[in-house]
Amino acid sequence: MTHSHSHDHGPAHPASRRLRTVIAAVLIPFALLVLAGLLALWPDDPGGHDRSGVGFDTQRQQARVTRVEEVDCAEVNAQSGKPPAKGGRPETCERATVEVTTGSDKGRTFKEIVTPDALRRYSTGQEVIVSYQPDAPPEVQYAVVDVVRSTPMWVLAALFALIVVVVGRLRGVASLIALAITFAVLVLFILPAIIQGSNPLLVAIVGGSAVMLIALYLSHGFNARTSVAAIGTLASLLLIGLLGSVFIGWARLTGSTDDFTGLIHSQYPGIEMSGLLLASVLIGSLGVLDDVTVTQASAVWELRQADPAAGWRQLYGAAMRIGRDHIASVVNTLVLAYAGASLPLLLLFTTARVGVGGLVTSELVAQEVVRTLVGSIGLVASVPLTTVLAALVVASDRPAGRRPGAASGSGGRGRRRKR
Structure with missing residues (x-):
């Protein structure tokens, strides 16, 4: 202030x-x-301290959104095992393809689903920050946590x-x-x-x-x-x-x-x-x-x-x-x-x-x-x-x-x- x-x-x-x-x-x-x-x-260590590994200090890499396509939310929920949305009204979600651009997995891609009520949207070419969990299953090791706003x-x-x-x-x-x-x-x-x-x-x-x-x-x-x-x-x-x-x-x-x-x-x-x-x-x-x-x-x-x-x-x-x-x-x-x-x-x-x-x-x-x-x-x-x-x-x-x-x-x- x-x-x-x-x-x-x-x-x-x-x-x-x-x-x-x-x-x-x-x-x-x-x-x-x-x-x-x-x-x-x-x-004793002004530059760093014990890492908790609970979110803010997990491994992070930069990535880029290479493609954004519309998909049926019901299809996404069925694939992930979630129950369909109530009301019977079809909803459209977005599926973003994200490519990791830094780190040892550079070039690796993964999918990110954006629901209609999500506050953040993605566009092709957008730079994002992704978290990396090496101990997680391969399909969920990476997730978008923020956007690059440098x-x-x-x-x-x-x-x-x-x-x-x-x-x-x-x-x-x-x-x-x-x-x-x-x-x-x-x-x-x-x-x-x-x-x-x-x-x-x-x-x-x-x-x-x-x-x-x-x-x-x-x-x-x-x-x-x-x-x-x-x-x-x-x-x-x-x-x-x-x-x-x-x-x-x-x-x-x-x-x-x-x-x-x-x-x-x-x-x-x-x-x-x-x-x-x-x-x-x-x-x-x-x-x-x-x-x-x-x-x-x-x-x-x-x-x-x-x-x-x-x-x-x-x-x-x-x-x-x-x-x-x-x-x-x-x-x-x-x-x-x-x-x-x-x-x-x-x-x-x-x-x-x-x-x-x-x-x-x-x-x-x-x-x-x-x-x-x-x-x-x-x-x-x-x-x-x-x-x-x-x-x-x-x-x-x-x-x-x-x-x-x-x-x-x-x-x-x-x-x-x-x-």
Whole structure:
């Protein structure tokens, strides 16, 4: 999930050595703890793990549909031993001839039957993915499991990268690098470490913190403004983790609510599913958190440059007026993102005869409600947390050569002439 606004407010005003020392005293130990956590929790085999052989990790090959013909469904059912369809109405099925194009069985063909109610259809020349079960009878060793969609996915990724670079320029390049590192941390550390049996919450905190530090500093530069945003993000993550732990335990959410989570639990019983749910809450909120904290920190710095004489209370009040508008859009974004991800589930409950109370308190929906509300509380709290921290830091900063309370610009020179 991403939620981005432009934060390119120009270079941050140089901070004093005292301020840089204070911020470094907070962030350097934290960064060292994150590094130590990465080293301690790093999986033994980040590139792979024990194979379960239950569907996602079976042998797969590429294939091509060479012919599609219409056949009578009754004939197909008779050949396979299935009872004829009820109603006596003849139905037309499709029989696709598929040729394996990779692997040791390259050139081998098999038949795939497509019934009238099937969601996926095939056309001659279409590239598909087939699974291979060597221990199965020869006639059912191969089956189509997916279609090849590499071209549209790569074109979409290239279009995304092009637009980011054209609009964001150097910042856009930096954000793409940060995105690649985020993906690498997720694939090489977070997922393998959880599968290996490490505590999902601890892995999410360490991995999420590493992603946060890398993404923030790469995208927004090494300066005091980014550092304040990082501290605000960290504080909000800790709040989300605390609230998530309390309410997931209080609501007795198991984290195992569908076929995928049930499959994970059956194949890797050592994984704590409720901890995995909490980890997903943290990681899902992180993408919006850094946007909110950077926006608020940038707003305070811009307000300070516009009015150097403003105190921290004035800066906080003005920045919070910006933050309140941001809160409304961010919370709505998060709720819609979770609703969109759970739309098929919501459709099923809409058609079922279940009251609103039973709907919300069922584990399937309650899990998403807790995920959404806990994440939203953390996001809302990040606005005043980051704003007050940025206001205090900026108001207390005394760059070298500037006396406390001294005004800058021609107004200050005019007052000195009067004295």
